[in-house]
Amino acid sequence: MKILLIEDDPETAEHVCHALRAQGHDVDESQTGPDGLMRARAGQHAVLIVDRMLPGLDGLSLVRQLREEGGQTPVLFLTTMSGIDDRVAGLNSGGDDYLTKPFALAELVARVNAIARRRDTQPPVTFKAGDLEMDLLRRTVHRGGRAIELQPQEFRLLEYLLRNTGRLVTRNMLLENVWDLHFDPRTNIVETHMSRLRSKMDRGFDTELIHTIRGNGYILRAD
Amino acid sequence: MRIRALHTEGFRIAAIFVVIFALSAAILAGVTIVIVDDELRNQIVQYANSDIAGVKDGYRTGGEREAAEVVEQRLVLPGSSDFVVLERGGKTKLAGNMAPMPPQLGVLNLPDPGGRKDHAILGVGTFITPDLYVFSGSDLYRAQQARQRILRTLVWVFAGALALALAGGFAASRSFLNRTDEIVKTCRAIMAGNLASRIPLRGTEDELDRLCDTINAMLDRIAALMDNVSQITNDIAHDLRTPVTHLRHRLERARLQASSSEEYDQALEAAILASDDILRLFSALLRIAQIEGGVRKSAFAPLDINQLLSQLGDVFGPVAEDARHHLRLSLYGRTIILGDRELLTQLFSNLIENAILHTPESTLVSVKLRREEDELIATVRDDGPGVPPEEHEKLFRRFYRREASRSHPGYGLGLALVAAIAELHGARMTIDSGPMQGFSISFRLQLAKA
Numbered sequence: 191m192k193i194l195l196i197e198d199d200p201e202t203a204e205h206v207c208h209a210l211r212a213q214g215h216d217v218d219e220s221q222t223g224p225d226g227l228m229r230a231r232a233g234q235h236a237v238l239i240v241d242r243m244l245p246g247l248d249g250l251s252l253v254r255q256l257r258e259e260g261g262q263t264p265v266l267f268l269t270t271m272s273g274i275d276d277r278v279a280g281l282n283s284g285g286d287d288y289l290t291k292p293f294a295l296a297e298l299v300a301r302v303n304a305i306a307r308r309r310d311t312q313p314p315v316t317f318k319a320g321d322l323e324m325d326l327l328r329r330t331v332h333r334g335g336r337a338i339e340l341q342p343q344e345f346r347l348l349e350y351l352l353r354n355t356g357r358l359v360t361r362n363m364l365l366e367n368v369w370d371l372h373f374d375p376r377t378n379i380v381e382t383h384m385s386r387l388r389s390k391m392d393r394g395f396d397t398e399l400i401h402t403i404r405g406n407g408y409i410l411r412a413d
Numbered sequence: 414m415r416i417r418a419l420h421t422e423g424f425r426i427a428a429i430f431v432v433i434f435a436l437s438a439a440i441l442a443g444v445t446i447v448i449v450d451d452e453l454r455n456q457i458v459q460y461a462n463s464d465i466a467g468v469k470d471g472y473r474t475g476g477e478r479e480a481a482e483v484v485e486q487r488l489v490l491p492g493s494s495d496f497v498v499l500e501r502g503g504k505t506k507l508a509g510n511m512a513p514m515p516p517q518l519g520v521l522n523l524p525d526p527g528g529r530k531d532h533a534i535l536g537v538g539t540f541i542t543p544d545l546y547v548f549s550g551s552d553l554y555r556a557q558q559a560r561q562r563i564l565r566t567l568v569w570v571f572a573g574a575l576a577l578a579l580a581g582g583f584a585a586s587r588s589f590l591n592r593t594d595e596i597v598k599t600c601r602a603i604m605a606g607n608l609a610s611r612i613p614l615r616g617t618e619d620e621l622d623r624l625c626d627t628i629n630a631m632l633d634r635i636a637a638l639m640d641n642v643s644q645i646t647n648d649i650a651h652d653l654r655t656p657v658t659h660l661r662h663r664l665e666r667a668r669l670q671a672s673s674s675e676e677y678d679q680a681l682e683a684a685i686l687a688s689d690d691i692l693r694l695f696s697a698l699l700r701i702a703q704i705e706g707g708v709r710k711s712a713f714a715p716l717d718i719n720q721l722l723s724q725l726g727d728v729f730g731p732v733a734e735d736a737r738h739h740l741r742l743s744l745y746g747r748t749i750i751l752g753d754r755e756l757l758t759q760l761f762s763n764l765i766e767n768a769i770l771h772t773p774e775s776t777l778v779s780v781k782l783r784r785e786e787d788e789l790i791a792t793v794r795d796d797g798p799g800v801p802p803e804e805h806e807k808l809f810r811r812f813y814r815r816e817a818s819r820s821h822p823g824y825g826l827g828l829a830l831v832a833a834i835a836e837l838h839g840a841r842m843t844i845d846s847g848p849m850q851g852f853s854i855s856f857r858l859q860l861a862k863a
Contacts, residue, residue: 278712292692343727369728373759374693376823377766382732405682 191306192216194235196226196252197268198244202291206239209295210302223247230256235263237306239298240285242269242276250283257284264305266298277372296406300358317352320412322391322399324352333391343369344387351400351410360407384408423589427582434574442567446560453556454535458520460494461537464549468499472541477501480541481508487549494549496526496534501544516546523550531557592621596628608636648812649698652824653691660687697826701811704756704833712753715861718789719748721757722780729765737774740765745782748789751861752838760834763827764793764854770821772797772852789860794853799846808844 193210197203198221207217218235220226223246230238230252238256242249253265267280267288280288286305289298317324321334331338331348340348347368351359361380365371369379384400392398401409464487471483484499485508498509506513511526517538525532536550595612602610611632612625667680726742733740761780768778772795781792800808800815807813809832814825831854835842840856 290696292689341727343731369724371728371758371762372755373762375762375766376827377729377732377736377769379728379732382735383728386731 191236192218192234193237193239193302194218194220194226194229194263195239196220196223196230196244196249197239197241198222199241202241202268205295206298209299213299215302221245223249223252227252227255230261230263231259233261233263237302238263238265239302240265240267242267242280250279253285254283266301266305268293294360294406296358296403297360297362300360300363300407303357304354304359304363317349317355319352319355319399319410320397321395322352322412324349331391333395338390340387340390343383344390347383347387348391351408355410355412358403358407358409363407417590419583419586421586421589423586424582427578427585431575431578434578435571438567438571438574442563446563449559449563450556453553453559457494457535457551457553458537460492460551461549464494464497465537465539465547468497468547468549469541472545477507477545480545480547484508484547494536495551496536497547497549499545499547501546503546507545511548514548516540516548521548521550525552589621592625596625603632608639645698645811652812653694656687656691656694660684660691663687694824694826697824697830698811701826701830701833704830704837712755713751714754715749716752716754716757717747718750718752718757718791718858719744719746719782721754722761722782722791725758725761725765726780729762729769733765733769733778736769738769738772739775739777740769741777741779743779743781745784745789748782748784749861750789750838750858752858753834756834756837760831761791761793763831767827768793768795768797768852771815784860785857787860789858790855791858792853792855794851796851799848799850799852800844801848802846805844805846 193215195203195206195210195217197206197219203219203221207219210217218229220229223244225246226238226240226244227247229235238253240249240253244252247255249267253267256263256265265285265287267276267285268291269276269280269288270291276290277288287301289301315326317326323332324330326349329345331340331345347364350364350368364380365375368383371379388398388400392400399410399412401411403409467483467487468480472480475482481499484497487493488497488510496509496511498511498513499507500509500513500516501507503516504513514523518540520535520537523534523536525534531554533553534550535553536548538546538548540546592615599610599612611629614622614625614629616622663680663683667677667684671677671680722742723744726740730740765778765780768776772778776795776797778793778795781794783790783792804815808815809828810825811829812825813828814823832842835856838856838858840858843855843857844853845855846852
């Protein structure tokens with residue numbers, strides 16, 4: 191996948207590039223706002239990674255301008271840890287996700303993968319993974335033809351995992367997208383709900399669909 | 414040398430009043446002089462006319478002789494003119510105390526016969542017969558003198574007023590200067606580092622006292638803020654040393670003891686986790702500072718607190734259950750307040766997590782919402798071991814950690830954040846707790862106007 195990284199701090203840029211290239215991605219780099227906007231306009235990239243603070247044109251303005259011109263490329267914002275209003279401002283300007291520095295590389299890669307396919311065609315109303323089926327309209331889940339009763343929270347958790355089938359989702363992605371929690375909880379919210387979901391979904395079946403990637407997060411895989 | 418009292422606002426005002434007073438006194442004097450002068454001249458002309466009428470009467474009854482008689486009588490009579498002359502043909506004086514003069518008619522101004530300074534004659538001349546001429550007039554010296562007396566009085570009054578104004582203005586300026594000097598002195602002392610300096614008050618409750626009182630209050634506030642800042646700086650410096658030192662120890666030990674790449678990996682993993690902890694501490698501090706700075710007020714929007722708490726119930730219910738606690742919600746129904754959803758979520762999450770983490774197993778944690786007139790009271794309560802009242806205030810300080818909670822990970826910033834969020838929402842916070850009485854914390858929130 192071709193990714194454009196617009197970041198003026200050489201150390202962060204190298205760090206990010208290295209990680210993305212190690213994943214087999216093709217990364218273009220740009221150090222300034224105007225240059226980044228020019229390259230982004232070409233529309234050849236699957237994902238843009240944009241730092242909030244850039245020389246020449248700040249990240250928010252860059253993305254706002256790109257969106258006004260009709261550019262649809264998904265955007266992941268990077269920012270230093272200042273500013274608790276930043277996330278909302280970033281999303282309002284047309285960003286798709288938001289990551290605060292410093293971040294774990296696994297977190298960055300997972301989020302890039304998650305937003306890369308977000309602007310897909312029509313959102314699906316049913317998901318299928320192996321023998322698991324979820325119907326969003328009927329709010330039902332079946333595995334191997336057997337109905338599985340889920341609590342609303344568990345349903346949302348499974349839905350998010352299914353939307354990202356085959357891709358790593360991190361703890362923070364789950365907290366933000368499933369429970370709308372934008373801080374570090376001190377209790378094991380994710381683990382608790384995940385273990386409940388798993389006990390309903392995977393117990394009694396030969397293969398486990400949800401896998402734990404130690405220290406990083408979870409992945410739902412059908413194979 | 415500059416006399417400082419002359420360069421003050423008080424003195425300037427005194428000077429302006431002196432000028433206004435001088436102008437009005439001059440106008441008053443001018444008008445008085447004109448009126449008095451006019452009155453005296455009228456009187457002189459009246460005397461002259463009555464003399465002339467008398468002389469004419471005398472002539473009608475007894476001819477020239479009788480007329481001359483009347484002239485002599487008139488000259489000694491009080492309330493008549495100073496000078497009278499009766500002459501014939503412009504040359505021969507028949508009676509009077511003046512030399513004969515060329516006859517002129519009407520009201521006349523003549524020079525003083527003796528040529529004295531400040532003297533002149535005002536009078537009336539007329540013919541009794543074509544040959545007989547009479548003139549009667551008086552010295553204008555009195556009018557001249559009245560004018561001079563008025564002028565002199567004015568000068569004295571003006572000089573007195575000027576002296577009084579100068580003295581008063583000077584005294585007022587001096588007293589004002591003394592007060593401002595005190596303010597200046599205090600400010601300089603503070604600039605020089607003596608932050609405890611305050612401006613002395615006089616207790617007169619005048620405008621300067623009020624100004625000084627306000628300045629003192631401002632200084633108190635600044636001092637309190639600075640204390641707070643230096644307290645935080647100390648706290649940060651102190652509380653950051655611990656995790657950074659641990660990190661350093663860990664890395665040092667790895668260098669000395671690790672013998673396989675696996676052991677190095679483990680040490681690096683631990684070091685990354687430790688540095689994440691330090692960064693988390695920084696973000697938490699920054700978040701508190703930003704909330705206290707009020708930046709989030711712009712993100713306020715109507716939100717249903719009932720729904721927010723019910724969601725948190727769904728999130729934390731299983732967590733509490735796994736920790737062998739009970740979480741019970743007692744909600745009110747749809748309740749709209751104005752606030753920041755993200756921050757209020759964090760506030761209540763923090764309290765619920767505290768209740769789960771810091772109480773023994775099988776503790777009941779309850780979240781309750783009730784209405785009291787226009788206010789909404791949200792309470793998070795547990796029936797755990799509680800906190801003695803003397804500790805209540807300390808709980809909300811940054812980095813404060815109770816003895817009992819030191820075994821748990823954390824920095825003691827959770828309740829400081831809660832307090833900052835509550836303050837931002839204008840929510841009054843009350844704690845109800847004591848040893849073995851559980852712990853309860855309530856917030857009074859204003860309902861949004863429908």
